[in-house]
Amino acid sequence: METKLYTITIFSENTVGLLGQITIIFTRRSINIETLSVSPSAIKGIHKFTITLFATEDIVSKVVKQIDKRIDILKAYYNTDEDLVFQEIALYKVATEKLLEKGSIEDLVRKYHIRILEMNNDFVVLQKAGHYNETQQMFEELSGSIGVLQFIRSGRVAITRSKVERLSDMLNAIQEKYGENN
Template sequence: MESILYTVTVYTENQVGLLNQISIIFGRRRLNIESLSVSASAIEGIHKFIITTNSDRDTIQKVVQQIEKRIDVLRAFFYTEDEIFYQEVALYKVATEKLLDDSGIEELIRRHNARILEVNRTYTVIEKSGHTEETQQLFEELSKFGVMQFVRSGRVAITKSTVEHVSLFLEAQECRRLSTKE
């Protein structure tokens, strides 16, 4: 089967040790986590894990099913790149002196839609958001100036769907809860 990059979203309560439990599921299937980000979601009290991994469809379906068996997991979904909007953020630290010596640096920053966060006598910090290929391209072009530090965040993503799937799930759970009370 063909291996492609999938984005897995996991909605959870904020519980200690859950990240470890989820990462073990990927490890058991011999899947490398390419990127990972965790944050609060649009729903109060619910956190969202965004994990990318290369896999085939059958394996990723099994991984998501195993993740959903965890007690603190509300729901988990997987998406291909055409089903989501996504971005990453990258930071680059470059020696200020080297940047000042090259007049093309302004054009380079403009061309990549990057921005300067900090300039001091020692270093300049540049920020770029975009897809992995875009942030990597800027890294490669800045490398001629001697990149002192480079970091890229995990993917952040939202679905192209008009409704957040977990919202529908939570609404259904609430309706069930209310109907059993009557």
């Protein structure tokens, strides 16, 4: 079976200890989480977990079903990259002197579409938004040419290509069902 990168989206209320409950599901199955990010969603009072992992569709489907069974989880879904619009952010700290020796900072800004967040006599902090391969390519170029003092990459942030959050459709269906019975 072919493994590929899947993105799991989990909707829940902001409950203490829920992240631990979710990660234990992956640990028990010996599945490595590649990236993880959590933030409020577009729906008031609901938080959204975005988790990426390499797995087969069968395994990711089973994991999502197991996550869905948790009491504090409203709904969990999985998607492939084709279903999503996604990005990550990377920060790079490089020595100012070495960056200036390399030549034009403008060339680097244009090539990678980066922002300079801070620049002083000792270091420059650069920000790159993009997909993993783009942020990694920039890291490799900077590491090989001038050296990187510090580096950090965020987890994936993703939204579906559908018009609204998938959870919105589920909540509307529930509201319609209970609205008809009253």
